[in-house]
Amino acid sequence: MSRFGQTEKIIFVCAIVALLAFSYFLYDDSLLFPKANNGKLELIGDVAISQNDVRRKNLDTFSWVPASRKDSVYQNDSIFTGDRSEATIQLQDGTQIKIQPNSLITLNLKNGQMNLDLRYGNLVGELAQGSSLTIKSGTEEFKLESQQGSPEKSKIQFNKAHSGNVDLKLLSGDVKYVDKKKQAVKELPKNAVVAVTKKGEVKQVEKPQLFLKTADNTNWLRINPDDPLPFEWDSKGDVARFELEISPTEDFSHVAISKLTQDKKAQVVEPLEPGSYFWRLKAMDHNGQLATTSPVQHMQITHLVGPQITTPTQAAQINLELKVKPQESLETSTEIQWRAQESLKNFTWQVASDAEFTTIVKEGQTNTLAAVTPKLPAGTYWVRVQGQTESQKPSPWSEPVSFTLNLFAHKEERPSRPILVTKKVDFKVPTGKDRNPASPESPKLAWKPVLQTKNYILQISKDASFKEVEKYDVTQNQVSWSQYRPGQYFYRVYARGLNGLMSEPSETGTIDINMDGLTLDPMKTINAIGQAPGPKETPISWSEVPFAKSYLVQMDKDKNFTHPQQLEYSSNAGTLTVPDPGRYHVRVQAMDESNKPLTGFSNIEEVLYTFRTPLSSPSLLEPFNNASIFLQTEMEPFIWLEWKKVEGATSYRIEISDKADFSRTLIAKSLQGNRYLIKDRVPLGKIYWRVRAESKGDAEMSEWTEKREFTLYHQKNETFVK
Structure with a gap:
């Protein structure tokens, strides 16, 4: 490969320089798009705190520039936080606006008052005393005014989602606003969320609530x-969607399943290992914020698995020698056992x-963990449960x-069928009244022993066809x-032979x-006194019945019930509880676990409920109050005192x-008359006198x-009558 020439080197260096220049322009485009002439803009505040990605842009400029601490903020500036x-x-009047992550606002000073256009996101405004703040919601403006002389600063939380509504929450201080719909000045409620719609209407937002319908500790x-x-719930208030969480830990440090839905129910179809889990529900408001979380509920997941056959074992070879008559074929039954x-x-x-179970030889039902097959000839079979x-x-x-029956003739006889010692067993259940140490605790069943027998199988059923049986393995010939x-x-x-052959049933x-x-104990009479009759309680008891799950008591005024x-x-x-006065007849009946009568009705006892109003005070008749009585003789006085009779009084x-x-009584008497x-x-x-009625x-x-009084006079004016 040839080396770069002089021309290629120059081109390569220029490309590197151009790449670095464009990279810098991506970071700071102030060289391409100069900042606005701030000298012509109105200063409204500065950046007090700037953390991470905070950007500022004026309405007159094209690009966003980083907003650093102590940067000035001008009219129509927009602030963005990532x-x-x-x-x-920090505004010049002392008002502070704290902008939360992922928010965009525009600041505008109009007529000396701050207008805040919250495009989206969250912020907290701290108003100086006597200052005001106008929030733009849609095409309407919403003005907030801090009260002069408030003991604490007015702090308000703002939230605006892409839906357009602005949510307000007064955190501290006192703030007033103008309700345009009601044409009135009102105070912003503290610690309560209110929503300002695009039309400028103010509505208090109901605090979200969750009501779980799926029961706790569900298995x-x-x-x-x-x-x-299936999970189901209900809700109230501002709830836009729900999140269902399922976790194997109560602190939800690990969430196994999370489902988002707008419905008030959800179905979880994802696989979960059997075991213990916890679940809870979260509610998000229309701003996408977590509004409330339900209490944690416990649940259990169990997988339903099929039974496991323990007898016979897989591919078992069952070898039996059977003694049969010439006209009989070689067939035998075998036992199937399983756990579940x-x-x-x-x-x-x-x-x-066959292994595919296309040809089924026999099918049966049972409520035990074992079954006996019908007689089968020699061959290979498959069993499932x-x-x-x-x-x-x-x-x-x-x-x-699978198991294979290998049957051979003339080697062993099937055990003889057992012979019952007692075909009809009568047993009286001992109760608390007639129980004694000599009485049997349970019925005794016995049969004659059978030779060459390994054990016996006892079957007990409610019906003679033995469709549903209780089965017991017994080694003795009685139980x-x-x-x-x-x-x-x-x-x-049944008798089971030494090699597993079953006898014919007895x-x-x-x-x-x-x-x-059962016997109902005598009941007490209810005597009630008061202003009006009402339900009254009286104790009730009866003899205890073994095996009784509950008792049914009947009460009726008619003796025929x-x-x-x-x-x-x-x-x-x-x-x-006796509802009202009268004579009632009562009886009781014992019920079993299936809520069916275990005994007949008991003896009938009566309970009498009487009622009367309390005794009233007598009305005094003679002598009249403040009467004067003159005694003309020296003998004892004969003065009649009289009052009206009282209904129900005996004295x-x-x-x-x-x-x-x-405090000192001259005469105290109990009388039959009035x-x-x-x-x-x-x-x-x-002399003073008074009366009361008694029963x-x-x-x-x-x-x-x-009390009434009368005055005694005597012509001799002596202290006592002579």
Whole structure:
């Protein structure tokens, strides 16, 4: 390769110089586009703080220039801030404007007042006392005035998105504005966001709120990894969109899934490993700012996997020698066992003659973790199991397991069918009243032993067809069935030989589980006194019933219980609320786990609810108040005191005193009637008396009547009557 010549070197050097020159022009174009003649512009302030990318441009110039600290700001200057950049403009009247990142504003001084055109972005304005600031929103102008003598500086936060609305928030101080729509001067509310529309209308912005509808601690069960997880919520206020976040950590240091939506619901279909997760919802306002975040909620994800067959093992060879009659073929049953998740409650099993399960030999259902195949001839078979949850969601099929039956004749006999010792078993459930150490705790099932037997299989079912059975492996020829429930059951027994052959089932026996009814305890009468009748509570209890999940109490005024009020109790005691006075009939019934009657209704007890108003004070009749009574003889006085009868009163209490405060009582009597004759000697002068009504049945008494007085005179003017 030849070296550069003299001409080439000159061209190369010139190109480098031109490249450097144009690069500088890209950074500073002041040489191409000179700055405006600032001497002709009106000075309105300077740049107090400039951080990172801050640029300034006058309306009369073409290009943007960097805005450094202490640079002057002139009429019609525009200030721009980039990412992570801030600037503070100090106006000549002392007002400060702090411009946030990604903002663009234009400053204009009009009639001695600052007009601020916020194109977009965020800023904070700090108004000097007595100064004003005009904000341009659309074609309208919005004037803010700081109050003279305010104890703190007026600081306002501005925000404007590309939608055109300007949001204001008074952070401190006192600021007034003119509401053009209502033609009134108002104060800007503190720490509350208001929006100024393009038409100049002022509206207070409602603080966003989030309401989560999806419950906390939800357990999501996924059959497929992409099964949708539905989330739902509601909101109030200025919310433009939502962000749903799911994280394996409560502090959301790692966010596994984030979804943005404008709807009030979302479905997550992304795969997540089974385990514990946390989720929350964020709300963004129309400016794209984070408005609020919901509380963190917990959730659990579980993948529904198919059962795993444990018996037979993969490609198992089952070799059996069977003793059969000449007309019989070589066939045998085998047992299938598997393990599964706890959420799987019911199972469907299939036996097929091919690995693709196009030809199914047998299909069955069970709620246990095992099944017995029908009799199968020698050959190779495949078996698989599928589970279902309580809500009928199916799991995937298990991995198919193959097994081969190698059957040989005349070597071993199948065990004899067991013979039941007792075909009909009657059992009475022991209760607290009749329980004693000698009574059996559970029904006993027994059968005669079978020779050459490894163990027995006991089946118990609610129906004689044994479609749904409880299955027990038993090594002895008897068992106590401790898992019993009231009702009638059917049972049968298989014998399993030493090499796994199953016998024919025994005859079907029955188990009758009986239970005594429950007894309702006597109930107390309710006697109520007041101004108006209302609901009253009274204790209620009854005998406890084993296996009872709850108790149903019926209450009705009709002894035939035509329209009973029904109440549910979780224990055998509680409080019964009687709605209004009357005679009620009450009975109780025990319920099982399925909310079905476990017993009949108990005995019927009555509860009586009586009500009456409180006793009123009697009305005094004679003698009239302030009466004067002259005694003409020296004998004891005979003066009648009388008052009106009071409804509900059984007696009356009268007190007579020569003291106005009844601190000393001359006579105190309890009377059946409403009159009293004074026959005892009493002092001359003023005598005071009062009465109250009493009821012996409930020890109730009325208030005392207002006291009355009369004056005794005697012609001898002695202190006591002789």
